Amino acid sequence: MTAGAEKQPEDGSHEKQNVHLDSTKQAAASPVYTMQAFFDGKMKVEDFARSEQERPTVPHDIFDDTLPVVDIAAIKDGTAEERRANVVKMLKAAKSWGFFKISNHEIPLQVVLSNLQLIFVTADHACDEAVKRVKKNGKQFFALPMERKLPVRAPDFVFGYTGGSPVNWKSKWWLEALMIKVTDEALDDMIGQVFPDEKDFGVRFKEDLKAFFSPMHELSRFIVEELTEALGLERDTFTRLETPGSNCTGRMNHYPVCPNPDSVLGIPPHADTQLLGILHQDDTGGLQVLKDGEWVGIQPDDSTFVVNIGDTFQAITNGILRSAAHRAVVNAKKDRYSTIYFYGIDNSITLTVPPKLITEDRPLKYRPFTVREHRKYIVDNEVPINAVQHLEINPEATALFLEKLFG
Ligand SMILES: O=C(O)CCC(=O)C(=O)O
Ligand SMILES: [Fe+2]
Numbered sequence: 001m002t003a004g005a006e007k008q009p010e011d012g013s014h015e016k017q018n019v020h021l022d023s024t025k026q027a028a029a030s031p032v033y034t035m036q037a038f039f040d041g042k043m044k045v046e047d048f049a050r051s052e053q054e055r056p057t058v059p060h061d062i063f064d065d066t067l068p069v070v071d072i073a074a075i076k077d078g079t080a081e082e083r084r085a086n087v088v089k090m091l092k093a094a095k096s097w098g099f100f101k102i103s104n105h106e107i108p109l110q111v112v113l114s115n116l117q118l119i120f121v122t123a124d125h126a127c128d129e130a131v132k133r134v135k136k137n138g139k140q141f142f143a144l145p146m147e148r149k150l151p152v153r154a155p156d157f158v159f160g161y162t163g164g165s166p167v168n169w170k171s172k173w174w175l176e177a178l179m180i181k182v183t184d185e186a187l188d189d190m191i192g193q194v195f196p197d198e199k200d201f202g203v204r205f206k207e208d209l210k211a212f213f214s215p216m217h218e219l220s221r222f223i224v225e226e227l228t229e230a231l232g233l234e235r236d237t238f239t240r241l242e243t244p245g246s247n248c249t250g251r252m253n254h255y256p257v258c259p260n261p262d263s264v265l266g267i268p269p270h271a272d273t274q275l276l277g278i279l280h281q282d283d284t285g286g287l288q289v290l291k292d293g294e295w296v297g298i299q300p301d302d303s304t305f306v307v308n309i310g311d312t313f314q315a316i317t318n319g320i321l322r323s324a325a326h327r328a329v330v331n332a333k334k335d336r337y338s339t340i341y342f343y344g345i346d347n348s349i350t351l352t353v354p355p356k357l358i359t360e361d362r363p364l365k366y367r368p369f370t371v372r373e374h375r376k377y378i379v380d381n382e383v384p385i386n387a388v389q390h391l392e393i394n395p396e397a398t399a400l401f402l403e404k405l406f407g
Helices: 023-029 034-039 072-077 080-096 109-116 129-137 146-152 184-194 199-230 311-316 371-380 387-391 395-406
Strands: 069-071 099-103 160-162 176-181 249-255 267-270 276-281 287-291 294-297 305-309 326-328 336-343
Touching (some): 069 072, 072 080, 072 199, 080 099, 080 199, 199 249, 199 276, 311 371, 311 387, 371 387
Parallel strands (some): 069 099
Antiparallel strands (some): 099 305, 160 176, 176 249, 249 336, 267 326, 276 305, 287 294
16 A cells, blocks of 8 residues: 655655655654564564454465456457457446456566565566576665665655554554655665665666656556446546655555464455556465455465555546445465555545536435545544545535535
């Protein structure tokens, strides 16, 4: 998730990866995180234990293979019939599951793996020369000692390194994550901070990250626009709200192996904030989606990515698209890694549902909101499962709004 409670100018212009603070100041401003406390011996696995009702009932390696798979190449270059069939399938999945897989997306897996292995290494995939070199040098981000990772931490819990959830939260997360705002400035900040003495490596690292982020960005826009058009709106109704103040973020999650996986959660049930996310998970398994009240394990496979609708897309489509709750469970055998590209629109613009999506059968459900305020709500409330509900309006307010809108 890309949640945060940054205290920054309302125009969002100064939202950046805050890595320049000196570490003493950072330490004072930032919470201590659960995995950090665990690695330091200050927390035990038992301290991560969830209540009976919250515990994962489905293990990490039990999957359901019914998640729809959408063929992106067929939408781009297929016959009219193939295109229609896949767009219909995608819209249906976005409404019912809030999740779908995409195949033939034209982003070579190696692009994801080789550059992200610079951050974390999934040994099975370590075939690329660059990856081997990085492994040997021990430069993978997550393998760095905590004191080198922590300064990349942003106190706003949006961009930077977080070693779990803040220890003072009720919810104790078993993961560490790196969130990178996808701008040149943010990437330079992060790389300069982590690898200050290795300029050549830094340049290559950044090139590799961008080689991943750029096509993910294009792919995200394409999917958003196809869904928008399928809803009967102008194609760029939402993508035109993308600005430099948008929240397009890369997120890398590392779930360390856990001796007692049935009692903890990597990430508890939540929905993502932005318009959509595109996820790659390694072959371990652990992503689970709430579908019709049941937790469904999503089978890892290297030929597809997993796409999910975020709260912002649900709210600005008047609830037509679904931002589904999902969670990550961990296991006792092997570390797990996942990588997500989150596509977001401007943080500060007031978003409203397009009138075309408000009908007698589907009255206006969500009040005007900004992405920034929604993210703040999510963090302030420790990432609740159905955060989007706080954007709902009550019937009286709806009637007033509709009267204003339609006279
Ligand atoms: O690791 C996963 O599979 C899910 C991660 C996730 O939901 C998130 O980072 O928001
Ligand atoms: Fe998520």
